[in-house]
Amino acid sequence: MLTEASGEHLLEVQSVPALANRAVEPTAPPGRFQTLAVAHATARKAVRSGVILGLVVGLYVLVQAFSYTSTYKTSAERAKLASTLTSGGLSPLVGPARQVQTVAGYTAWKCLMALTIIGAIWGLLTATKLLRGEEDSGRWELMLAGLTTRRRAALQAVLGLGAGWGALLAVASAITVAVGRASAISISAPSMLFFSLSVASSAAMFLGIGALTSQLAASRRQAAALAAAALGVSFALRMAGDSSPALGWLRWASPLGWVEELRPLTSPQPLALGLIAAFSLSLLAGSVYLAGVRDLAASVLPAKPGSRPRTALLSGPVGLAMRLTRATTLAWLVGIATMAWLLGSETKVAVKALQDSSSVQKALSRLSGTSGQAKVYLGLSFVIVALLISLLAIGHLTAARKEESSGRLDHLLVAPISRSVWLASRLLLACAVVTMAGVMAGVVAWLGTGHGHDGIGLSSMADGGLNTAPPAICLIGFGALAIGFVPRWTSLVLYGVLAWSFLVELVGGLGLTSHWLLDTSVLHHMRAAPALAPNWTSGVAMIAVALTAGALGIAAFGRRDLAGD
Amino acid sequence: MTTAAIRTSGLTKRYGHVEVLKDLDLEVTEGEVLGYLGPNGAGKTTTIRLMLGLIGPTRGRAEIFGLDSHRQTVDAHRRLTYVPGEASLWPSLTGFETLHLLGRVRGEVDLPYRDELIGRFDLDPSKKVRAYSKGNRQKVVLIAGLMARPDLLILDEPTSGLDPLMEQAFRHCIHEAKERGQTVFLSSHILSEVEALCDRVGILRAGELVDIGTLADLRHLSALTVEATFDGSVPDLTRIPGVSAVEVEGRVVRCQVAGDVEPLLKVLAFSGVHELLSREPSLEELFLSHYGAGSGDEGVPSDAH
Numbered sequence: 089m090l091t092e093a094s095g096e097h098l099l100e101v102q103s104v105p106a107l108a109n110r111a112v113e114p115t116a117p118p119g120r121f122q123t124l125a126v127a128h129a130t131a132r133k134a135v136r137s138g139v140i141l142g143l144v145v146g147l148y149v150l151v152q153a154f155s156y157t158s159t160y161k162t163s164a165e166r167a168k169l170a171s172t173l174t175s176g177g178l179s180p181l182v183g184p185a186r187q188v189q190t191v192a193g194y195t196a197w198k199c200l201m202a203l204t205i206i207g208a209i210w211g212l213l214t215a216t217k218l219l220r221g222e223e224d225s226g227r228w229e230l231m232l233a234g235l236t237t238r239r240r241a242a243l244q245a246v247l248g249l250g251a252g253w254g255a256l257l258a259v260a261s262a263i264t265v266a267v268g269r270a271s272a273i274s275i276s277a278p279s280m281l282f283f284s285l286s287v288a289s290s291a292a293m294f295l296g297i298g299a300l301t302s303q304l305a306a307s308r309r310q311a312a313a314l315a316a317a318a319l320g321v322s323f324a325l326r327m328a329g330d331s332s333p334a335l336g337w338l339r340w341a342s343p344l345g346w347v348e349e350l351r352p353l354t355s356p357q358p359l360a361l362g363l364i365a366a367f368s369l370s371l372l373a374g375s376v377y378l379a380g381v382r383d384l385a386a387s388v389l390p391a392k393p394g395s396r397p398r399t400a401l402l403s404g405p406v407g408l409a410m411r412l413t414r415a416t417t418l419a420w421l422v423g424i425a426t427m428a429w430l431l432g433s434e435t436k437v438a439v440k441a442l443q444d445s446s447s448v449q450k451a452l453s454r455l456s457g458t459s460g461q462a463k464v465y466l467g468l469s470f471v472i473v474a475l476l477i478s479l480l481a482i483g484h485l486t487a488a489r490k491e492e493s494s495g496r497l498d499h500l501l502v503a504p505i506s507r508s509v510w511l512a513s514r515l516l517l518a519c520a521v522v523t524m525a526g527v528m529a530g531v532v533a534w535l536g537t538g539h540g541h542d543g544i545g546l547s548s549m550a551d552g553g554l555n556t557a558p559p560a561i562c563l564i565g566f567g568a569l570a571i572g573f574v575p576r577w578t579s580l581v582l583y584g585v586l587a588w589s590f591l592v593e594l595v596g597g598l599g600l601t602s603h604w605l606l607d608t609s610v611l612h613h614m615r616a617a618p619a620l621a622p623n624w625t626s627g628v629a630m631i632a633v634a635l636t637a638g639a640l641g642i643a644a645f646g647r648r649d650l651a652g653d
Numbered sequence: 654m655t656t657a658a659i660r661t662s663g664l665t666k667r668y669g670h671v672e673v674l675k676d677l678d679l680e681v682t683e684g685e686v687l688g689y690l691g692p693n694g695a696g697k698t699t700t701i702r703l704m705l706g707l708i709g710p711t712r713g714r715a716e717i718f719g720l721d722s723h724r725q726t727v728d729a730h731r732r733l734t735y736v737p738g739e740a741s742l743w744p745s746l747t748g749f750e751t752l753h754l755l756g757r758v759r760g761e762v763d764l765p766y767r768d769e770l771i772g773r774f775d776l777d778p779s780k781k782v783r784a785y786s787k788g789n790r791q792k793v794v795l796i797a798g799l800m801a802r803p804d805l806l807i808l809d810e811p812t813s814g815l816d817p818l819m820e821q822a823f824r825h826c827i828h829e830a831k832e833r834g835q836t837v838f839l840s841s842h843i844l845s846e847v848e849a850l851c852d853r854v855g856i857l858r859a860g861e862l863v864d865i866g867t868l869a870d871l872r873h874l875s876a877l878t879v880e881a882t883f884d885g886s887v888p889d890l891t892r893i894p895g896v897s898a899v900e901v902e903g904r905v906v907r908c909q910v911a912g913d914v915e916p917l918l919k920v921l922a923f924s925g926v927h928e929l930l931s932r933e934p935s936l937e938e939l940f941l942s943h944y945g946a947g948s949g950d951e952g953v954p955s956d957a958h
């Protein structure tokens with residue numbers, strides 16, 4: 089009996105190749121899902137991040153519109169603000185202020201440039217990740233398996249990106265239209281739709297730019313860097329264009345300038361939309377074309393052939409981590425420094441603008457005492473820097489987790505390196521980087537104010553910057569816990585904690601919440617330094633929480649099975 | 654008692670309700686080359702990851718040179734290197750940088766030997782890992798494993814993706830390692846490789862070690878292949894005890910006999926056999942008979958003998 093069974097299996101083994109052949113025979117048409125596998129996979133990821141960006145756009149508009157109506161209540165205050173902002177010299181940074189005596193004008197002025205840039209960054213990161221990143225990781229090869237050509241795969245991916253863009257537009261429109269319906273705001277639905285479309289149009293152009301650089305570059309990182317350079321040039325051109333009326337034509341040389349020329353909410357000029365659409369579509373079409381010309385995983389630009397080996401850092405896990413994260417970290421530091429410099433250089437005008445509101449004026453003088461209102465402004469706006477630094481921390485932790493899930497960590501852990509040493513060193517590196525970033529942000533903001541406007545000292549700004557590190561270090565502790573106990577959820581946990589904290593801060597900023605709720609935000613425990621002396625007690629408490637969480641996480645990581653995705 | 658290079662006792666791993674490795678008792682003596690075979694999903698990689706302490710056992714223990722691989726992991730790792738079958742490396746490092754890194758974290762490296770290996774495997778170490786083909790990536794991990802000349806080499810399908818020439822180079826390296834007294838644990842699907850290199854072979858099926866011994870032992874214990882050509886009609890051999898894998902081609906019948914051959918001979922004697930051949934099974938037949946019965950997760954408790 090039993091031997092008969094094994095005989096049958098022998099036959100089965102022999103028939104396997106025949107079956108396999110049948111499966112790939114073209115006579116049986118491949119399932120629809122299989123033919124559109126790349127489009128599906130890309131769309132799934134693009135839609136997810138598009139929805140998140142749509143939420144960010146909607147929330148940002150909501151917060152700005154409502155804080156305007158609650159801060160500047162009378163038309164006299166609004167008129168005063170308008171004259172401050174129009175003469176304030178901020179337009180090179182954030183674009184010209186038009187009709188800021190209305191909610192619509194202020195919202196457009198306050199939100200459009202910021203969201204345009206965020207949209208552009210989303211576009212270039214999403215396109216390079218889903219086109220080049222997926223290709224580099226070899227996932228396309230698996231999905232394609234000879235069923236479709238490279239050009240068709242790229243076309244599918246571009247369609248997937250389009251789905252993500254649609255999700256962004258839909259979510260942003262839904263929220264902004266709802267905001268516009270509020271009686272205090274009262275902006276018509278078509279105006280809000282056009283505003284959302286304007287923000288989304290920059291995302292569309294940079295999806296196109298990212299798609300193109302994904303074909304030109306030799307790796308995802310290089311593709312993202314090229315696209316980011318395009319964004320930088322575009323921003324610089326627009327900035328020059330807004331710096332003096334004589335240079336206004338320069339705006340037409342910059343995609344960001346085109347978005348500005350749409351003038352949503354004030355004096356809409358849909359004409360530039362045609363330019364934007366043509367630009368985006370030709371970039372996408374060009375990238376699909378190039379995808380068919382080049383080889384899978386190859387580049388159009390000549391790839392840098394293997395360079396001279398640089399082994400200085402490659403002697404252990406810490407050095408390796410530094411080597412692997414240094415480019416991204418540097419990019420983040422540049423971004424954080426830019427933000428800090430902007431905040432610093434905005435201070436003068438921003439403080440003046442705030443003084444136009446009598447309610448703010450009262451609150452400010454109560455808060456600031458002798459230390460000056462500029463400090464208060466900087467202290468409050470440094471929440472943004474804290475947010476960026478927290479994102480940098482999360483980046484380091486998800487990178488560490490990625491080492492494990494990709495299986496690369498196996499190579500280190502089968503050497504005589506203990507797991508706790510590895511994780512602890514990654515965590516410490518992250519802590520060092522965020523501390524450095526905080527101090528740097530403070531110093532750069534100080535430089536931005538023009539070396540100490542309104543009696544702001546360098547050391548107090550450095551303190552203020554340092555003060556942004558504890559929330560990030562606290563997040564690093566939570567990250568260690570996640571890596572130790574729920575590794576597959578690491579990035580979800582971290583982004584969740586940060587998003588929650590930021591939301592609580594936003595809601596708290598509107599004065600809508602209880603102390604209990606505020607306490608759950610890691611950002612809330614940071615004090616508004618340099619206005620108030622940094623609250624080192626709460627800083628120390630956060631670091632103690634981080635140390636405990638870190639120790640628990642490391643212990644759990646030492647005990648559990650290594651886990652893939 | 655000398656310490657074995659690898660000893661596992663009652664080593665068990667359960668995922669959810671499935672025991673993917675069941676009470677494995679295995680001993681690999683120092684200087685031995687052990688082949689570890691089994692169908693896909695049998696639990697070979699799981700065994701190796703347990704021995705490396707990358708995952709922890711549900712029950713039982715694994716020792717490397719007497720050191721518990723779950724509790725004294727770091728010390729155990731001083732004496733071994735591991736070559737996975739699917740190399741996931743850092744795409745931004747070059748081959749050379751990767752070898753440098755893996756050498757430094759390991760501790761001591763025989764640098765001249767490393768360079769010799771790079772030559773033997775014909776690897777261009779100046780390229781970035783992302784630019785390597787699968788086979789070239791595999792060469793990097795293989796060289797990294799061999800260059801340290803560890804006391805114990807743990808290899809999990811180390812030659813997947815290598816061309817025949819490189820396969821040859823690999824065999825040469827393992828022969829050398831054996832001559833130097835290094836111990837090798839080789840999990841593989843390439844039977845000729847196992848046949849050429851291994852002193853002993855263990856066969857795993859559905860998480861259980863179904864057989865272990867020298868190739869000669871295994872051959873001896875398992876079925877004989879019999880080929881008979883008949884003058885007239887072909888009799889039904891499938892009902893004879895011990896006979897399996899019956900194939901009929903015209904008047905020629907091929908089958909395998911395990912254990913006592915007499916019942917078969919009796920039937921043949923009365924059926925007008927024109928020609929009779931018998932031989933020991935090829936390695937492939939040997940493994941197919943082991944793999945075939947209940948491969949995968951069903952765990953049909955049957956054996957060929």
Ligand SMILES: Nc1ncnc2c1ncn2[C@@H]1O[C@H](COP(=O)(O)OP(=O)(O)OP(=O)(O)O)[C@@H](O)[C@H]1O
Nearest residue numbers: 668669673691692693694695696697698699700950
């Ligand atoms: N993390 C896990 N969770 C659940 N099941 C797992 C996990 N890892 C492995 N398995 C299961 O354990 C069994 C043994 O897997 P293992 O990778 O050890 O097989 P293998 O013998 O190495 O196979 P192959 O020849 O294909 O490499 C498989 O059924 C697999 O699905």
Ligand SMILES: [Mg+2]
Nearest residue numbers: 697698699809
């Ligand atoms: Mg395996």
